[in-house]
Amino acid sequence: MTKKMTAAIIGGGVIGGGWAARFLLNGWDVRIFDPDLQAQRKIGEVLGNARHALPMLYDYAMPEEGALSFHDTVAETVEGADWIQESVPERLDIKHKVYAEIQSVCAEDAIIGSSTSGYKPSELQQGAARPGQIMVCHPFNPVYILPLIEMVGTEMSDPALLDRASELLTSVGLYPLRVRKEIDAHIADRFLEAVWREALWLIKDGIATTEEIDNAIRYGFGIRWAQMGLFETYRVAGGEAGMKHFIDQFGPCLQWPWTKLMDVPELTDELAQMIADQSDDQSGHLTIRQLERKRDGNLIAMMRSLKQQGNASGRLLNEHEKTLRPELQEGNPMLSLRRTIPVDWTDANGHMNEGRYGQIFSDAAEEVMAFVGADDDYVANGLSYFTVETTTKYLAETHAGEAVEVHTRVTEGKGKKLRCMHEMRRAKDGEILATCDQFMLHVSLETRRTCDPAPEVAARVEALAAAHQE
Numbered sequence: 001m002t003k004k005m006t007a008a009i010i011g012g013g014v015i016g017g018g019w020a021a022r023f024l025l026n027g028w029d030v031r032i033f034d035p036d037l038q039a040q041r042k043i044g045e046v047l048g049n050a051r052h053a054l055p056m057l058y059d060y061a062m063p064e065e066g067a068l069s070f071h072d073t074v075a076e077t078v079e080g081a082d083w084i085q086e087s088v089p090e091r092l093d094i095k096h097k098v099y100a101e102i103q104s105v106c107a108e109d110a111i112i113g114s115s116t117s118g119y120k121p122s123e124l125q126q127g128a129a130r131p132g133q134i135m136v137c138h139p140f141n142p143v144y145i146l147p148l149i150e151m152v153g154t155e156m157s158d159p160a161l162l163d164r165a166s167e168l169l170t171s172v173g174l175y176p177l178r179v180r181k182e183i184d185a186h187i188a189d190r191f192l193e194a195v196w197r198e199a200l201w202l203i204k205d206g207i208a209t210t211e212e213i214d215n216a217i218r219y220g221f222g223i224r225w226a227q228m229g230l231f232e233t234y235r236v237a238g239g240e241a242g243m244k245h246f247i248d249q250f251g252p253c254l255q256w257p258w259t260k261l262m263d264v265p266e267l268t269d270e271l272a273q274m275i276a277d278q279s280d281d282q283s284g285h286l287t288i289r290q291l292e293r294k295r296d297g298n299l300i301a302m303m304r305s306l307k308q309q310g311n312a313s314g315r316l317l318n319e320h321e322k323t324l325r326p327e328l329q330e331g332n333p334m335l336s337l338r339r340t341i342p343v344d345w346t347d348a349n350g351h352m353n354e355g356r357y358g359q360i361f362s363d364a365a366e367e368v369m370a371f372v373g374a375d376d377d378y379v380a381n382g383l384s385y386f387t388v389e390t391t392t393k394y395l396a397e398t399h400a401g402e403a404v405e406v407h408t409r410v411t412e413g414k415g416k417k418l419r420c421m422h423e424m425r426r427a428k429d430g431e432i433l434a435t436c437d438q439f440m441l442h443v444s445l446e447t448r449r450t451c452d453p454a455p456e457v458a459a460r461v462e463a464l465a466a467a468h469q470e
């Protein structure tokens, strides 16, 4: 049995709440300390969003949620915890004070990660009892969906602890990017700051509004960056001549310069008010929670497309998903699938589109095939089952974010024939949402014609059909 992991979250604001959700929904127990009297309510709302969003990323159910608890002291929160994530305000004095409290109690081999956006790990480690235990683990909002964690240590850091931290982050679906050398604001926030600085100038100089700037990003290079980043995108932009040609052609522009470089526009009250007013015009009709839901749905849908392509963050999702795939257990019926309906499966009627029922029952059938030995290797060796007939009954609606289960009985299993009766149920109340009578025939992928299954597969299919008649 694998050890139950515990995370201690110190500071449960926007980022601490996101970390809590990430760990909790991956089955860890989570303890939280935050002196804010509103912390429980705020974290409850972040968790509500995360519970709706994160499971939609995957095609299998996530682990059972861990236990969540709130504590009155740092000491009680961190005692015995495997991972301690500090997400208090971006002030070095507060962070140092918190580390002193944490290290007076926590295990010496516990990981202390800091969410700091800008401080170098050597600054965080100053004056600490065990400096090597503290490392930067800088996340991106929303932490429960975006996988990047910039990990930064110093020469004081224990390499084994850094490696363990990487492994644990990976196990909860995150992408630890090990930053080679400490630097203010790590890697990504340096870009974000540069872009933000330019955007402030464009507003101050009356060139563009907040909405026009957002449009310039989201209709163009923002989409590109999500799948290829900067350098791969520019390699392609160099045409057949590639990166070298691109640099020769556009490198000189850097000298002109198009940008204001390190100049920062003075954030006068007038400029700040202008930006706030433009932002209100743009999005003031939605609450922050509504905007978060919209953002989460968009992120999930984009990342699921990358998952289907197996690229960028989608590749990471596919890797993590392998750890979520359960072994199908015997039973009558068998629990052949557990998953959450993703946001990109709904239609104009506001419910799951009928085409997606076919996908779910097909996925359930693949689990049954794997169970009888017609697994990926079997198919790779040229034998498989094809569906030749289905009868689906749509009995109740299901919506994005709803957890469903498929229960399957093998109603016929002899020779080339394999027939399954699937029932799709809502996980929370067991209501039957749809049924599917699916008839499959065994085929050779070489001749594309029916043929007898391998004897061991035929025997398992027959045994399963017999067991499911009882």
Ligand SMILES: NC(=O)C1=CN([C@@H]2O[C@H](COP(=O)(O)OP(=O)(O)OC[C@H]3O[C@@H](n4cnc5c(N)ncnc54)[C@H](O)[C@@H]3O)[C@@H](O)[C@H]2O)C=CC1
Pocket (backbone or CB within 6 Å): 010, 011, 012, 013, 014, 015, 016, 033, 034, 035, 036, 039, 086, 087, 088, 089, 090, 091, 094, 098, 115, 116, 117, 118, 138, 139, 140, 141
């Ligand atoms: N908001 C963002 O977009 C990102 C922020 N970060 C970093 O995460 C950290 C936290 O930032 P946010 O969550 O945005 O701030 P926040 O203001 O939303 O949350 C900070 C929380 O810390 C609590 N707090 C204050 N003193 C504390 C103490 N002594 N012990 C425990 N809790 C205490 C506050 O009550 C508050 O709930 C910062 O270091 C920030 O740079 C990192 C990535 C993104």
Ligand SMILES: C[N+](C)(C)CC(=O)CC(=O)[O-]
Pocket (backbone or CB within 6 Å): 116, 117, 139, 140, 141, 189, 192
């Ligand atoms: C604005 N910020 C510097 C706090 C942003 C980050 O640190 C990362 C993010 O989520 O954009």
